[in-house]
Amino acid sequence: MVRGKIEMKRIENTTSRQVTFSKRRNGLLKKAYELSVLCDAEVAVIIFSQKGRVYEFSSSDLQKTVERYQKNTKEVQIDMPHTEQYMEQAKQEIANMVKKIELLEVSQRRLLGQELGSCSIEELQEIDGQLEQSLRSIRARKAQLFNEQIEQLKAKERLLLEENARLYTKSGAKSSTKQTEAIRNFIPSCQTSEVETELFIGLPEMRFG
Template sequence: MKRIENTTSRQVTFSKRRNGLLKKAYELSVLCDAEVAVIIFSQKGRVYEFSSSDLQKTVERYRKNTKEVQIDMPHTELYTEKAKQEIGNMVKKIELLEVSQRRLLGQELGSCSIEELQEIDGQLEQSLRSIRARKSGAKSSPKLTEAIRNFIPSCQTSEVETDLFIGLPYKKFHPKLPDI
C-alpha cells in the first residue's frame, strides 16, 4: 500500500473511505452498544467526526484512561524487574542445592576444600544418626513393627550395619601412589 499520487484520485478515495469508516463506526455503536468516537482531519484541515454519545465526554474518558495506563506503567516495570531478580536468585539457589546434593552423593568432591569435606562429613553423620535413631525407634515399637509386617507381608527384618566413608576416592586422585 502506498500514497495515491494523483490529487483528484486521492480526494475521491478519501471521501469514499471516510464515509465507509463513519458508517462502520455507527454500525459498531448500534450493533454492539459500544461508545464510539471517530475524528478525521483531511489534508486541507477539515474535521469530520462521529460520536455515539457526547464527543467531549468520550475524549475526556479516553484521556483519563490513557493517563491511568501511563501511571501504572512504572509499577508494572518495577514489578517485572523485581520478578526477574527473584527468578535469578532462585536459579542460583537451585544450582547451589544441586551441587550440594551431588556432593552428598559423593560426586564432584575433587573441587572441595578440606573444610567443605568436613562439613559434608558432618551433614552425613547427622543424617546417619537420625536414620539409626528412627530405625531403633521402629524396633522398640512393637505396634509399628507389626504394622509394617501387615503392610508388607513378605518383609523380613534383619540387622544391617551401616558404615559410610566420607572422603576422596584415594586411587582416583592419586593413581601413581600405592594402595593404602
C-alpha cells in the same frame, strides 16, 4: 466482477487518492455508527484530511468522550511505574531462585562424591557431617521397617498356629468318633461267634459231640 486485492501503499495519483479518501471515510464513519448502535458502545472517530479538514463522528458528546479517553490514559500512565516495579521484583526473584537451584545441584553432586576437588577442609567436614546424619536417619527408618515386618510375621504366625490347632482338634474329634463306632461294631460279632475252647486227648473218632 470480482474485486481485486488492493496493495496497501500510498496512492500516487491525486484524484484517485481523493476519491478513495472520501469513500473510505464515509465507510469508516458508517461502521462507527453501526458499532455504537449494535453494541451500545461509546464510539468517537476523528479524521483529518490531507488538506486539514476535520471529519468526526461521536455516539455521544465528543468532548466528554475525549476527556474520558484522556483520564483513562493518565490512569494507565500512573499504573505503569507500579507495573514496572512489579516486573523488576519478579525478575529479581527468578534470578534468586535460579541461584538457589544451582547451589542445590552443586550440593547434591558433592554429596554423591562428585566435584570435591574445589572443596576446602571445612566444606568436606560439613559434607561428612551431613552424610553421617543422613545415614543415621536411613538406619533408623530401616530398623523401624524391620520391626514392623517382624510384628506382621509374628501376627501371621499366631494366626497359623490358631488355625492349625483348630484343625487338629477337629481332626482328633472325628478320629475318636470313628474308633468308637468300630469298637461298637466289633463287640457284638465277638459275642455271637462260637469258639471251641475244650481240651481233648485221644483219637478224633473217639471224640463225642
